[in-house]
Amino acid sequence: MRRLLFALLPLAIATSQAADLAAAALAGMKRATEFFTREVACHGGYLWRYSEDLKQREGEGKATETQVWVQPPGTPAVGLALVRAYEATGERQFLAAAVAAAHALVFGQMRSGGWQYSIDFSEAGSKRFAYRHLPEPESKSVRIHSILDDDTTQAALRHLMAVDQLVQDARVHEAVVYGLDALLKAQLPKGGWPQVFGQPEPEQRTGPYVKIELDGSRATLQRPTRYWHYYTFNDGVINDCVAVCLEAHERMKEAKCLDAARRAGGFIIESQLKAPQAGWAQQYTHDLRPEWARKFEPPAVCSAVTVRNIRSLVEVWLATGEAKYLGPIPAALDWLGRSKLAGDKPRWARFYELGTNRPLYFVKGTYELTYRDDNLPTHYSFISDYGVEKAGRLYREAKAKGRGAILAERSRKPTAKELRAKAKGMEGQVRSVLAALDARGRWLADGWIECKTFIRNLDVLSSYLGALRHAAP
Numbered sequence: 001m002r003r004l005l006f007a008l009l010p011l012a013i014a015t016s017q018a019a020d021l022a023a024a025a026l027a028g029m030k031r032a033t034e035f036f037t038r039e040v041a042c043h044g045g046y047l048w049r050y051s052e053d054l055k056q057r058e059g060e061g062k063a064t065e066t067q068v069w070v071q072p073p074g075t076p077a078v079g080l081a082l083v084r085a086y087e088a089t090g091e092r093q094f095l096a097a098a099v100a101a102a103h104a105l106v107f108g109q110m111r112s113g114g115w116q117y118s119i120d121f122s123e124a125g126s127k128r129f130a131y132r133h134l135p136e137p138e139s140k141s142v143r144i145h146s147i148l149d150d151d152t153t154q155a156a157l158r159h160l161m162a163v164d165q166l167v168q169d170a171r172v173h174e175a176v177v178y179g180l181d182a183l184l185k186a187q188l189p190k191g192g193w194p195q196v197f198g199q200p201e202p203e204q205r206t207g208p209y210v211k212i213e214l215d216g217s218r219a220t221l222q223r224p225t226r227y228w229h230y231y232t233f234n235d236g237v238i239n240d241c242v243a244v245c246l247e248a249h250e251r252m253k254e255a256k257c258l259d260a261a262r263r264a265g266g267f268i269i270e271s272q273l274k275a276p277q278a279g280w281a282q283q284y285t286h287d288l289r290p291e292w293a294r295k296f297e298p299p300a301v302c303s304a305v306t307v308r309n310i311r312s313l314v315e316v317w318l319a320t321g322e323a324k325y326l327g328p329i330p331a332a333l334d335w336l337g338r339s340k341l342a343g344d345k346p347r348w349a350r351f352y353e354l355g356t357n358r359p360l361y362f363v364k365g366t367y368e369l370t371y372r373d374d375n376l377p378t379h380y381s382f383i384s385d386y387g388v389e390k391a392g393r394l395y396r397e398a399k400a401k402g403r404g405a406i407l408a409e410r411s412r413k414p415t416a417k418e419l420r421a422k423a424k425g426m427e428g429q430v431r432s433v434l435a436a437l438d439a440r441g442r443w444l445a446d447g448w449i450e451c452k453t454f455i456r457n458l459d460v461l462s463s464y465l466g467a468l469r470h471a472a473p
Helices: 002-040 075-089 092-108 123-128 149-166 170-185 234-252 255-271 303-320 329-338 388-401 403-411 416-436 451-471
Strands: 049-051 067-069 118-120 359-362 448-450
Touching (some): 002 075, 002 092, 002 416, 075 092, 075 149, 075 451, 092 118, 092 149, 092 170, 149 170, 149 234, 170 234, 170 255, 234 303, 255 303, 303 403, 329 388, 416 451
Antiparallel strands (some): 049 448
């Protein structure tokens, strides 16, 4: 008996240590959320980052005390992290904070149905933006449009849909229905989406054009002054819309949302460039010509967009079972394979010249279009791996396993043994996250309170506790 007790002692100690770590993880999550909701939040919403003393506040740029940001990693991104925390723990503190973030988004929903990059709760903000809860504006200076750029409206809808599934809240539900309807109405005739919607469309070619020369040797297309009405893949506009439509169909079983995703998949197929450059451009005119946008976004074959479109096509195929959505992928992968840059690391240029397939770059400061990559602007990605190899593996897996097997894998719940192993493997990461949390409930990064840090660390603790919770008998 004594020998058996000694044998069981390490197990008892390990079990006790795991319980202590789980308790510390939950306490840390609560403390961090308490600080965020009490000290950082504005009407339940969030910016991107705050100075340690909370006096400096920023979204993509400087912000005021009455503003929150919609564009991730702002309000909806923080809100979804809080949803995941609630689902992992069942603690209503996290749900209450997620609902508060949803209410902030409801306040800032535009009459056009989507969202701007930011929401301003001040009186001045209500005079500048045509929020849905306000009377129809009389001034032409009021902003009326909604933004699909940078996952803005799409992220807001994802958070609202998640909250709508968890609570009965008429305001949240109405915002979901209104926003989804607006998103579907904004879908252009060929099935894609523009960068913004809800405002009068300018003529296809307006204003003066800037003549662009490549290395001073030959002219390229002239750059328009307005481009937000184009079919836009840049910054994941169409891809994020597809993802929202598929999620809305999964959550709400709305056939019209699946139909919109089908139409978008059809647009991706139609807008694919011809072989041997069978990729996609960042933006297209209404007659499907690749076109300029900003001064560093030329009409070109884009590796980053091509990868995102491959992923979207696979997702539409999984949702519909229609093999045509996989059809364009082999030619796109062939082009990517032939366009890899020289060197040991797998890298691609973002842009390749139409016709010649030569990599295109820009000169830092002057933004001259060039074939050289030795003096690039640093605010934009012109060379990267862009997930090309992962996209290839995704397609090969789709062909090898088939739709049924992939869907079964996605829906399979891990076993208790797998969950315990996952939690065990995360213990070191959990301890590091908790050690970085200060007594006030802050994760500081170089003197800043960053929403992306809060989201990342809360997700670590949520994943750990969720694994333990669902592994319990």
